[in-house]
Amino acid sequence: MKRLMKLVLTLVSSGVLALLSVHASAANDPGVSAKEILICSYQPMTGKISSYFRMGKGADAWFKYVNDQGGINGRKIDYKMVDDKYEPARTMTVVKRFIERDKCFAIVSPLGSAPTAAVIDYITSKDVPLIGAGTGAEKNLTYPSKWVFPLYPSYFTEGQQLVRFAKEVFGAKTVALLYQNDPSGKTHIKGIESVLDKYGVKLVAQEGYEQKEVDVSAQVIAMKNANPDAVICSCAPEPAAKFYTERKKLGWNVPVVNVFFGKSPKVPELAGKDAVEGVYFSTIFRDFNSPAPQIQQAKELLKKYYPEEQPDAIHLWGFAGAQVFTEALRRMGPDNITRARLVETLESIQDWKGSVVPSVSIGHGNAPEHFIVKDMAWVVYKNGEFQDFKPPWGG
Amino acid sequence: MLGQQIMSGLATGSLYALTAVAVVVVFRNTRTINLAQGDFSMMGAFIAIILLKTYGLNYYATIVLCVLAIMALGVLTERLVMRPIADSDWLTLFTATLGVYYILHGVAGWIWGRDTKAFPVTFDPTPVHIFGTVVSHGHLINMGWAAAIGVVLYVFFKYTKQGIAMRAVTDDPETAKLMGIPVRFIVTLTWAMAGFLAAFIGILIAPIIYVAPEMMDEVLIKGYVAAVFGGLYSIPGAIIGALMIGVAENLAGGYLGSHYKTATAFAMIVVLLTFRPQGLFGIQKRREI
Numbered sequence: 308m309k310r311l312m313k314l315v316l317t318l319v320s321s322g323v324l325a326l327l328s329v330h331a332s333a334a335n336d337p338g339v340s341a342k343e344i345l346i347c348s349y350q351p352m353t354g355k356i357s358s359y360f361r362m363g364k365g366a367d368a369w370f371k372y373v374n375d376q377g378g379i380n381g382r383k384i385d386y387k388m389v390d391d392k393y394e395p396a397r398t399m400t401v402v403k404r405f406i407e408r409d410k411c412f413a414i415v416s417p418l419g420s421a422p423t424a425a426v427i428d429y430i431t432s433k434d435v436p437l438i439g440a441g442t443g444a445e446k447n448l449t450y451p452s453k454w455v456f457p458l459y460p461s462y463f464t465e466g467q468q469l470v471r472f473a474k475e476v477f478g479a480k481t482v483a484l485l486y487q488n489d490p491s492g493k494t495h496i497k498g499i500e501s502v503l504d505k506y507g508v509k510l511v512a513q514e515g516y517e518q519k520e521v522d523v524s525a526q527v528i529a530m531k532n533a534n535p536d537a538v539i540c541s542c543a544p545e546p547a548a549k550f551y552t553e554r555k556k557l558g559w560n561v562p563v564v565n566v567f568f569g570k571s572p573k574v575p576e577l578a579g580k581d582a583v584e585g586v587y588f589s590t591i592f593r594d595f596n597s598p599a600p601q602i603q604q605a606k607e608l609l610k611k612y613y614p615e616e617q618p619d620a621i622h623l624w625g626f627a628g629a630q631v632f633t634e635a636l637r638r639m640g641p642d643n644i645t646r647a648r649l650v651e652t653l654e655s656i657q658d659w660k661g662s663v664v665p666s667v668s669i670g671h672g673n674a675p676e677h678f679i680v681k682d683m684a685w686v687v688y689k690n691g692e693f694q695d696f697k698p699p700w701g702g
Numbered sequence: 703m704l705g706q707q708i709m710s711g712l713a714t715g716s717l718y719a720l721t722a723v724a725v726v727v728v729f730r731n732t733r734t735i736n737l738a739q740g741d742f743s744m745m746g747a748f749i750a751i752i753l754l755k756t757y758g759l760n761y762y763a764t765i766v767l768c769v770l771a772i773m774a775l776g777v778l779t780e781r782l783v784m785r786p787i788a789d790s791d792w793l794t795l796f797t798a799t800l801g802v803y804y805i806l807h808g809v810a811g812w813i814w815g816r817d818t819k820a821f822p823v824t825f826d827p828t829p830v831h832i833f834g835t836v837v838s839h840g841h842l843i844n845m846g847w848a849a850a851i852g853v854v855l856y857v858f859f860k861y862t863k864q865g866i867a868m869r870a871v872t873d874d875p876e877t878a879k880l881m882g883i884p885v886r887f888i889v890t891l892t893w894a895m896a897g898f899l900a901a902f903i904g905i906l907i908a909p910i911i912y913v914a915p916e917m918m919d920e921v922l923i924k925g926y927v928a929a930v931f932g933g934l935y936s937i938p939g940a941i942i943g944a945l946m947i948g949v950a951e952n953l954a955g956g957y958l959g960s961h962y963k964t965a966t967a968f969a970m971i972v973v974l975l976t977f978r979p980q981g982l983f984g985i986q987k988r989r990e991i
Contacts, residue, residue, distance in 0.1 A: 352816060353807075353811060353816045353915065353916070354816075354916060355914075355916060357816040357817060357818070357914070358817055358818055360816065360817075488960070488961065514955075514960045515959075515960040515961060516960060517963075517964050519919065519920045520920070520963070520964065521714060521717060521911055521920050521921060521924070522710075522713075522714050522717075522910070522911070524710035524713070524714065524952065525707060525710060525711070525951070525952040525953075525955030525956045525960070525963060526955060526960050526963075528706045528707055528710060528952075528956060529955070529956045529960075544818075545818050545912060548912070552838075556829045556836060556837075556838045557706075557829070557836055558829065558836070573817075573818065576820045577818065577820045577912050615815070
């Protein structure tokens with residue numbers, strides 16, 4: 308009888324254990340296995356703005372480091388990056404494959420305003436978290452969905468701050484704008500126009516350029532002809548370099564403030580240090596010269612996993628999203644890894660100082676409450692390096 | 703502003719001009735629109751970076767080696783890809799060059815990475831003042847090269863034995879063959895010439911537009927449009943077409959708005975082909991039945 312009881316107990320307990328394990332694995336969402344979590348990212352790995360692929364490399368360096376440390380709660384991160392060439396139509400194909408074929412758990416640290424604007428409806432309709440996308444386009448940042456966690460302040464907000472900068476740092480009454488003819492540039496325009504009256508600044512010229520344009524001389528001449536007190540350059544590194552070269556050629560010493568996504572060592576490398584001397588840049592991360600241990604760690608990891616890379620702010624975009632994601636994953640524990648729980652856990656992160664962002668506090672709600680980075684900072688390129696700059700209002 | 707826009711347009715046009723000339727040279731003798739022409743230049747630019755930075759060669763030695771390397775690339779393309787399908791229709795030939803384009807893109811990205819790179823030798827940054835306008839040394843040198851190469855090629859095709867042989871092959875390959883002209887050699891020479899031009903273009907243009915696998919994509923498109931504009935057979939036509947496109951783009955960008963800048967070249971070609979299908983300097987050929 309005792310033996311029979313033992314047998315029954317053994318059978319029942321193993322049955323319960325089996326059921327529990329089935330339940331545990333069933334409780335995990337797609338992309339999560341016992342040993343791995345698949346997360347995905349679209350990146351401009353090739354094409355005219357492939358310098359932004361640094362974002363993917365930054366995230367990848369972090370995930371490689373995490374995996375080398377044994378992963379998170381026993382699971383390794385499988386970070387799948389696919390080239391979309393910054394072409395929105397291609398991004399849609401890539402993302403559909405991520406979600407429908409590959410079963411990615413989340414999209415982390417992808418890049419691009421236009422690509423993200425093209426796929427955000429689809430991603431959120433499938434209840435897939437979109438974390439730390441490198442975009443400042445309004446649509447992507449104000450998206451009414453709990454699945455979206457924007458990385459940095461909107462281009463609208465940045466546009467407003469750029470006008471303030473031109474007014475209070477340069478004393479400008481008139482400004483000209485050179486912008487990328489895509490959602491990022493257009494959102495900057497909206498932000499700039501929204502505060503012109505407030506700061507008593509007049510926009511005397513606004514010149515767009517296409518990403519693939521061979522030169523921007525026509526635009527620069529038109530801006531010079533409008534004789535502005537300052538120029539706001541909503542330019543990516545390569546076009547920014549072309550602008551600074553052209554500005555120098557024309558002997559035009561107008562003060563310039565460049566948007567943060569153009570702050571890259573590539574700009575002085577391509578245009579020459581002289582052409583960029585004295586140009587101000589907005590930025591969202593501390594500079595790599597910062598002694599903060601998180602920044603120094605990022606520098607070390609890049610050196611280890613991408614030794615050919617020159618550390619750049621864009622790498623930090625990737626680090627930020629990836630670090631916040633792994634922190635949430637760590638807090639979630641080993642079981643019940645669902646997308647809904649990921650969102651809840653991300654929303655519970657408050658004043659967390661473990662990433663390249665000085666402090667991360669994520670609110671509850673939709674995209675506008677979910678920003679990973681909330682404030683702009685400023686630097687000036689002087690004597691061959693980017694130096695911190697404090698505007699009159701503190702910044 | 704008008705003068706400066708025209709001068710800057712000429713400068714940009716000169717970037718398109720040399721590529722347009724190369725497109726014409728290949729087309730004249732092989733009936734092929736060489737989509738890989740831009741990538742020959744790109745390979746030249748990357749090889750130049752290696753020679754200058756890694757091996758510390760001087761600029762002129764780099765040009766010589768680079769020209770030889772890209773001429774070899776042109777000849778290899780002809781021998782390995784184009785010759786086996788030489789008798790195919792134009793679409794097959796065109797598609798083959800598209801294949802070469804993608805292969806070279808891939809190889810360059812694989813070897814040198816996708817990142818944009820600065821060219822180690824830059825032109826004197828001091829601007830030059832001409833008729834109250836400003837132009838950079840780099841663009842001025844490009845304009846000079848475009849003009850010089852145009853003249854040299856004109857003389858070559860007009861007065862040298864090889865040039866005349868090339869023209870004969872262009873006009874009627876069958877008769878040229880019957881008259882003892884080594885057509886195969888002429889075709890190989892054409893691809894070598896395409897490589898020669900491409901290497902120069904790559905080295906000259908790299909300091910201005912920077913070096914990346916896709917650096918020549920836009921230049922090739924505009925160069926092709928310029929070649930069609932000039933009539934596809936005419937070297938002076940290609941150069942004039944390129945300069946006109948550069949100026950028109952800049953004027954449209956400066957006066958109509960930057961949004962019209964990129965579309966201008968294509969609008970120009972549509973209008974021209976509507977009224978003059980053979981291009982600006984082309985000769986209308988009757989199709990024989």
